[in-house]
Amino acid sequence: MPRTSLVLGGNRGIGLAVARHLADRGDRVAVSYRGGEPPAGFFAVRCDVTEPEQLKSAFAEVNAELGPVEVLVVNAGITRDRPLFTMSQEDFDEVLRTNLSSAFLACKLATRGMLRRGWGRIVLVSSTVAMAGAVGQTNYAASKAGQIGFARSLAREVAGRGITVNAVAPGFTDTDMVAAMPEDRRNELLAQVPVGRMADPAEVAAAVGFLTSEDAGYITGAVLPVDGGAGMGH
Secondary structure (H helix, E strand, O other), rough: OOOOEEEOOOOOHHHHHHHHHHHHOOOOOEEOOOOOOOOOOOOEEEEOOOOOOHHHHHHHHHHHHHHOEEEEEEOOOOOOOOHHOOOHHHHHHHHHHHHHHHHHHHHHHHHHHHHHHHHEEEEEEEEOHHOOOOOOOHHHHHHHHHHHHHHHHHHHHHHHEEEHHHHHHHOOOOOHHHHHOOEEEHHHHOOOOOOOOOEEHHHHHHHHHHOHHHHHHOOOOOOOEEEEOOOOOO
């Protein structure tokens, strides 16, 4: 049956692919975006996910337009890569506020209605970096590992109420962020992927689609890698 889905950070890359996948299966899809132009074809709400009042307003707008959020995908995220000895406190704090604190705020808002209705699906878009680590990404890795611990703890809290909480862990994915990397760094990362190519965002979206479906009601607290085998053993 069609559900009301909200994709935080749904204006490009993996988030936009997720929004399209959910819409294709018939969901009423809303996306949040912080800047630029919103994607066409979706109910879009401008929102800085680090601001609690903006996040509350976004949920209220979606509820008024499409109905209560039944599927939440937390994809909003940033990087501020640099070695630890040159990383500022703001570099660290901003990444955790955007990637992790926003997940806490969004899930708290979403689960209120899900608990009343006895059904819900939450997926956090983490990263293989959460398990393997990466040079220059102590802040990003900490935020993505935090998402996994958060998801698993919340999964235990709501498991008996018809709500599942899972994470996907994409690896090297063909996004604007990756396109901006120096070519030698891209080649270095690609060499570590057993299948020998980057993921298409639609492949990550398909994993999210499954975890948010009716068929995945017995899967919760899971971390699903979408990384071409790069994270095997982690």
